[in-house]
Amino acid sequence: MRPLTVSDLNPAILKVQYAVRGELAIKAEELREKLQTDSHGLPFKKVISSNIGNPQQKGLDQPYLTFTRQVAALMEYPPLAELVKGKWPQDVLDRAKELQEEIGSIGAYSHSKGVPLIRKHVAQFIQERDGYPSDPEDIFLTAGASAGVSLILNVLITPNVTGVLIPIPQYPLYTATLAQYSGVALPYHLSEPEGWSTSLDEIQSALAKAEKEGVKPRALVVINPGNPTGAILDKSTMQNLVKLCEEHSLVLLADEVYQANLHRPDTHPFHSFKQVVREMKSPIPLFSFHSISKGVKGECGRRGGYFECTNISDEVRALLYKMASVSLCPPLSGQIGVDCLVRPPRPNDPSYPLWKRETDTIHDALRQRTQLMAQRLNALPGVSCVDSPGALYLYPKLELPDKAVEEARKLGKQPDELYALQLLEETGICVVPGSGFGQKDGEHHYRLTCLCPGVEEYVSALENFHLKFLEKYGGL
Amino acid sequence: MRPLTVSDLNPAILKVQYAVRGELAIKAEELREKLQTDSHGLPFKKVISSNIGNPQQKGLDQPYLTFTRQVAALMEYPPLAELVKGKWPQDVLDRAKELQEEIGSIGAYSHSKGVPLIRKHVAQFIQERDGYPSDPEDIFLTAGASAGVSLILNVLITPNVTGVLIPIPQYPLYTATLAQYSGVALPYHLSEPEGWSTSLDEIQSALAKAEKEGVKPRALVVINPGNPTGAILDKSTMQNLVKLCEEHSLVLLADEVYQANLHRPDTHPFHSFKQVVREMKSPIPLFSFHSISKGVKGECGRRGGYFECTNISDEVRALLYKMASVSLCPPLSGQIGVDCLVRPPRPNDPSYPLWKRETDTIHDALRQRTQLMAQRLNALPGVSCVDSPGALYLYPKLELPDKAVEEARKLGKQPDELYALQLLEETGICVVPGSGFGQKDGEHHYRLTCLCPGVEEYVSALENFHLKFLEKYGGL
Numbered sequence: 001m002r003p004l005t006v007s008d009l010n011p012a013i014l015k016v017q018y019a020v021r022g023e024l025a026i027k028a029e030e031l032r033e034k035l036q037t038d039s040h041g042l043p044f045k046k047v048i049s050s051n052i053g054n055p056q057q058k059g060l061d062q063p064y065l066t067f068t069r070q071v072a073a074l075m076e077y078p079p080l081a082e083l084v085k086g087k088w089p090q091d092v093l094d095r096a097k098e099l100q101e102e103i104g105s106i107g108a109y110s111h112s113k114g115v116p117l118i119r120k121h122v123a124q125f126i127q128e129r130d131g132y133p134s135d136p137e138d139i140f141l142t143a144g145a146s147a148g149v150s151l152i153l154n155v156l157i158t159p160n161v162t163g164v165l166i167p168i169p170q171y172p173l174y175t176a177t178l179a180q181y182s183g184v185a186l187p188y189h190l191s192e193p194e195g196w197s198t199s200l201d202e203i204q205s206a207l208a209k210a211e212k213e214g215v216k217p218r219a220l221v222v223i224n225p226g227n228p229t230g231a232i233l234d235k236s237t238m239q240n241l242v243k244l245c246e247e248h249s250l251v252l253l254a255d256e257v258y259q260a261n262l263h264r265p266d267t268h269p270f271h272s273f274k275q276v277v278r279e280m281k282s283p284i285p286l287f288s289f290h291s292i293s294k295g296v297k298g299e300c301g302r303r304g305g306y307f308e309c310t311n312i313s314d315e316v317r318a319l320l321y322k323m324a325s326v327s328l329c330p331p332l333s334g335q336i337g338v339d340c341l342v343r344p345p346r347p348n349d350p351s352y353p354l355w356k357r358e359t360d361t362i363h364d365a366l367r368q369r370t371q372l373m374a375q376r377l378n379a380l381p382g383v384s385c386v387d388s389p390g391a392l393y394l395y396p397k398l399e400l401p402d403k404a405v406e407e408a409r410k411l412g413k414q415p416d417e418l419y420a421l422q423l424l425e426e427t428g429i430c431v432v433p434g435s436g437f438g439q440k441d442g443e444h445h446y447r448l449t450c451l452c453p454g455v456e457e458y459v460s461a462l463e464n465f466h467l468k469f470l471e472k473y474g475g476l
Numbered sequence: 477m478r479p480l481t482v483s484d485l486n487p488a489i490l491k492v493q494y495a496v497r498g499e500l501a502i503k504a505e506e507l508r509e510k511l512q513t514d515s516h517g518l519p520f521k522k523v524i525s526s527n528i529g530n531p532q533q534k535g536l537d538q539p540y541l542t543f544t545r546q547v548a549a550l551m552e553y554p555p556l557a558e559l560v561k562g563k564w565p566q567d568v569l570d571r572a573k574e575l576q577e578e579i580g581s582i583g584a585y586s587h588s589k590g591v592p593l594i595r596k597h598v599a600q601f602i603q604e605r606d607g608y609p610s611d612p613e614d615i616f617l618t619a620g621a622s623a624g625v626s627l628i629l630n631v632l633i634t635p636n637v638t639g640v641l642i643p644i645p646q647y648p649l650y651t652a653t654l655a656q657y658s659g660v661a662l663p664y665h666l667s668e669p670e671g672w673s674t675s676l677d678e679i680q681s682a683l684a685k686a687e688k689e690g691v692k693p694r695a696l697v698v699i700n701p702g703n704p705t706g707a708i709l710d711k712s713t714m715q716n717l718v719k720l721c722e723e724h725s726l727v728l729l730a731d732e733v734y735q736a737n738l739h740r741p742d743t744h745p746f747h748s749f750k751q752v753v754r755e756m757k758s759p760i761p762l763f764s765f766h767s768i769s770k771g772v773k774g775e776c777g778r779r780g781g782y783f784e785c786t787n788i789s790d791e792v793r794a795l796l797y798k799m800a801s802v803s804l805c806p807p808l809s810g811q812i813g814v815d816c817l818v819r820p821p822r823p824n825d826p827s828y829p830l831w832k833r834e835t836d837t838i839h840d841a842l843r844q845r846t847q848l849m850a851q852r853l854n855a856l857p858g859v860s861c862v863d864s865p866g867a868l869y870l871y872p873k874l875e876l877p878d879k880a881v882e883e884a885r886k887l888g889k890q891p892d893e894l895y896a897l898q899l900l901e902e903t904g905i906c907v908v909p910g911s912g913f914g915q916k917d918g919e920h921h922y923r924l925t926c927l928c929p930g931v932e933e934y935v936s937a938l939e940n941f942h943l944k945f946l947e948k949y950g951g952l
Contacts, residue, residue, distance in 0.1 A: 001721075001722040001723075001725055001758075001760060002725040003759065003787070004761040004787075004788065004789065004792055005789065005791070005792070006789075006791050006792055008694070009631055009632060009634075009792070009795065010633055010634050010635070010638075010657075011634060013630065013631050013795060014795070016798060016799065016802065018798060018801050018802045020801075021588060021801035021804075022801075025801075029587075052585065054584050054585045056580070056581040056583040056584040057581075057584040057585065058580040058581075058584070061580070061581075064581060064583050069552050069553045070553055072552040072553070073549040073550075073552040073553040073556060074549075076545050076548040076552055077542075077545040077548070077549040080549060080556075083559060083560065083563070084559065087559070104532070104534040105532040105533075105537075105540060105777070106778070107531075107540050107774060107775040107777050107778065108530050108531075108532040108533040108534070108776055108777050109528065109530045109533065109769075109776040110777065111505075112497060143619060143779070143803075143807065144803075144804065146803055146804060147803065150803070154486065154489065154656070155485055155486055156485060156486065158486050158487060159486070159488075159635060159658075162486075173802065176802045177802070180630070180802070181486075182635075245477075249477055249478040251480055282477075283477050284477060285479070285480040297583075299583040300583060300584055300585040300804070300805075301581070301583050301584050301586060301805070301807070302582070302807060302808065302809065303619070303779075303804075303805075303807040311479070311480075312480065313479065313480065313481065313482075315481070315482050316480055316481070316482060316485070319482060319485065319489060319490070322492060322494060323492065323656075325494050325496075325497035325498075325501075326492065326494045326649065326652045326653070327619075327620075327622055327623065328620065328776070329776075329777070329779075330779075331619065331777070331778060331779040331807040331810060332777035332778065332809070333807060333808070333809035334807060
């Protein structure tokens with residue numbers, strides 16, 4: 001018997017990288033365990049996971065929305081309705097009853113595309129958002145947006161042939177999934193000086209390069225609002241991107257999971273690609289992704305989301321349905337979360353006042369924290385930071401002293417990895433180095449979430465660490 | 477702009493077939509909708525989905541276990557504890573509190589391998605079951621067993637090179653996933669005359685054939701208890717299979733999701749491969765899969781399960797962890813389901829009497845239905861049916877009249893597809909034709925679940941249809 005070694009495995013899998021839960025996150029877990037011991041000797045009291053947009057995790061503790069959870073509790077145990085009648089708002093009871101009658105038990109597999117009634121509600125939500133019709137048959141509920149992206153990329157990619165345009169910096173789900181399915185990543189750089197805007201020229205050069213290398217570009221990934229950048233596309237850029245897809249016969253993958261995380265909606269509103277495609281009467285194939293993990297819901301653990309197919313033929317859709325069938329169905333808890341996302345309480349519903357208060361509080365806190373953190377980071381020497389108008393993150397750029405770059409080189413690490421590792425070891429704050437998202441050669445960044453509740457203390461820790469780091473490596 | 481057509485897509489995806497939710501299931505959906513109309517003109521009142529092991533679905537309505545659902549409802553909405561105190565059993569409240577303290581909010585991503593405490597409970601369950609230790613670090617919680625199988629196959633398969641031995645008949649997840657990842661299926665036939673037993677000779681010939689064709693056999697899939705066959709392996713066969721894996725350096729994939737569905741445990745007990753491997757002190761790499769969707773829980777909609785790694789190096793395990801990270805985490809509702817599966821109420825717990833009654837009822841009903849259906853099917857001309865000692869299915873063999881075979885040929889269908897299609901159209905009963913699971917040339921089968929509550933009426937419908945079918949095609 002020869003033991004199973006890594007060299008026996010699928011070589012594509014070896015190439016997968018996913019920094020959001022990579023070395024830093026594993027190190028953070030170890031430190032968290034060490035903190036439990038009396039003689040840990042660490043210079044901080046808790047580990048703060050700013051590496052991942054996970055609002056409800058311990059230590060961040062963004063509250064859940066009561067409406068969603070009451071509906072879900074009733075779905076878990078329907079006889080509860082008797083007990084809470086008159087105690088919980090009537091619209092909660094009505095919603096649970098309506099879903100119950102449609103679904104039956106949440107312990108049963110649903111339709112592989114998701115519960116038909118919930119897909120109908122998603123279509124209504126999209127129609128209300130965009131002013132254009134949406135067909136429930138074009139909606140696929142998924143176990144979060146990631147599962148949808150993975151399905152679509154798997155279906156679109158002919159191994160070692162198909163190229164997919166991805167923004168740099170990007171959410172590493174894309175590079176990881178491309179590596180998994182042996183697709184060819186065609187990176188296009190976003191422009192940091194213009195607030196991480198998307199440049200058509202950059203995409204054109206990536207296409208030209210692909211052609212030279214014999215790669216077939218098949219799809220364009222756009223993340224809007226951006227991750228890790230927080231940038232929001234204006235409509236004319238979106239129109240140009242749609243035209244570019246038309247010219248090059250590209251499928252557009254619109255990752256719109258942060259569509260409800262808008263910090264300055266008056267100056268930086270969100271437009272969906274579905275709306276722009278319909279306005280332009282464009283024939284481009286479009287997959288739009290949404291999720292219950294972000295926004296103000298932050299229900300990551302339920303694993304819920306959906307994608308909408310626009311300009312996708314029945315034949316291709318049937319094939320997606322077949323693949324969805326193999327994994328049976330998305331979790332019902334996520335599907336119920338989607339229903340509550342797309343049908344929140346309305347102004348005259350008994351649940352509305354509480355729901356409004358809860359969502360306003362979360363929006364306000366995120367906006368204020370993002371602004372404050374950006375301001376304070378920008379005031380530091382060697383740090384510049386686009387003040388994100390959307391999403392959950394900041395992506396500050398670091399000018400690191402030569403000595404630090406040199407030391408990183410010696411350790412076989414990226415300079416921003418060195419920075420992030422020391423930040424974790426000295427403050428307990430876990431961020432993701434920019435090298436995990438992609439950046440121009442010689443540049444250094446890190447991504448951190450704007451989810452920490454005690455923001456004053458948190459920012460001070462970041463500041464103190466940064467100044468000490470500069471001092472240590474002769475950058476002050 | 478060229479529209480996106482199927483010929484643009486990943487060719488591997490086109491080859492995927494999944495009959496359990498294939499043409500018949502889609503047709504059943506259509507009939508279910510048609511039944512809603514007044515003038516449907518159909519000769520039956522309801523569609524019965526016997527095509528899929530989905531116990532809690534509408535129409536089958538296997539009840540959920542109260543303990544699981546009460547714990548889950550409390551996790552959804554923790555303030556509920558105040559309301560149900562003194563009304564719900566104290567062990568339910570204690571369990572929810574314990575999980576709550578460990579997990580925090582179920583709206584947060586957990587560790588990508590699953591909540592550490594729940595993995596510890598899984599390891600304790602395995603140790604109690606097998607008498608050998610289990611390490612929580614070897615446990616990966618998953619979104620049902622299918623997600624685990626898919627992950628392991630994706631990691632093991634080098635496209636177009638790696639061969640995987642699969643039983644015929646098999647649960648089509650295996651052929652579908654092999655097609656998806658361009659693995660080479662190496663089929664070995666189970667022996668129907670010996671109650672669908674597993675023959676070493678069959679596997680040896682499949683290995684010889686693979687060698688001749690230049691395919692590298694890497695893994696052996698065993699489904700025990702069998703799906704669709706319901707067969708249960710005896711220990712000496714298991715020992716021989718382990719030895720065979722040693723000789724040929726094969727990874728063993730043990731699909732043990734029906735381990736709690738035993739109809740005659742005295743004569744047909746279940747042994748886990750983990751136990752056999754440990755008893756033999758064998759070094760073979762083993763992945764064992766379990767699920768909350770089957771057994772008496774039948775919590776398909778939660779999407780919960782786990783796999784255990786045995787004799788897997790730290791390096792390979794780290795790679796599995798990396799891949800689990802890309803999809804973030806299994807649904808928390810499924811993870812809570814796993815905790816309740818592996819830590820059911822104990823004899824002195826307040827929840828125990830109800831739990832015992834509920835589980836006994838489900839076990840008894842399944843056993844009785846399986847036996848009755850097998851008896852009645854065996855009494856029909858042209859039908860022979862192994863009386864399954866386990867799992868949720870029967871897999872009767874059909875001797876079909878030449879005229880029926882001829883008609884199927886003309887329609888471009890398999891003869892058992894023709895049979896299943898007519899069964900659906902005339903009785904509303906949806907089964908899966910044997911061609912979806914694999915069978916010897918010229919043989920015909922179908923798989924049906926033993927989950928229907930009104931079994932007498934159900935079996936009569938099967939009988940009447942069968943006799944009419946034989947008459948129609950001159951087989952009587």
